[in-house]
Amino acid sequence: MNFKTRFCLILGATLIAAGCSSTADKPAAAAAPSGPTPDSCTSSVVEHLKGQTATPELLEQARQQAGASSARILTPTSVVTLEYNRQRLNLNVDEQRIITRVTCG
Template identity: 50%
Template sequence: MPWKLASLGTLLAASLLAGCSNTSTDSAADPVATTDSGHSRCEAKAAEFALGKKASPELLEQARVRAGAQNARILKPDDMVTLEYRSDRLNLNTDANLMITRVNCG
């Protein structure tokens, strides 16, 4: 009898978990899958024009658009940042004088 209950419990758990899975590959259903430019990832090379320039909100937006990124941020040397990787985010790293020293995605 205990084996029947264990088997039934396992079957029930497996069916509940199967109902939670998502096998859809439709990118139209995911609003983060593409950007206005049609790219799903940030292209840091396209934003390298900003190297050596002083960081500003206007420059950040220009770099974001050119890179095809969904989000962008300016990172100062002592800023605390989250470490999760996001392929749709552009980072403009600056020195203490807010001059852009590095452009990368993530």
């Protein structure tokens, strides 16, 4: 075998062995704290708003109650991005602006 072939075989074996190494020596990750964190949205707190008419005032009250940093009203024709923001409250409404769904994201 020539030098290049031997080198490639040794390098490949080393990389495979490194990928199979044990993680037992690594410290365990700290457990996540339970409960809402500051500026984290909790939609279950405002589930009672379903069936009500969405207004800017109600949106702000819901945002504060849910602990969200931002909030928006989503109509059936709203164009939204696919970005997930766990600190944002979403009030989904129907054509008459009646709240049909409450989520965070």
